[in-house]
Amino acid sequence: MAFKAGDKVLIVACEDDPRAAGRTGRIVDEVPPGPLTGGRWTVNGISWLIGPVLVHARELRPA
Secondary structure: OOOOOOOEEEEOOOOOOHHHOOOEEEEOOOOOOOHHHOOOEEEEOOEOOEOOEEEOHHHEEEO
């Protein structure tokens, strides 16, 4: 699934930080993820206790 910067997403699972699962955040990336992030999207705005996380597209749903 393709996302764009600013899209609100539900994180259904997160290998990077399991505390993010079940929370919503916003996509940060302006371009599709590449090898630098291991093909994962950057999601921010999850919680004041959880910083930006890297999440695979299969772990995200539009919110």
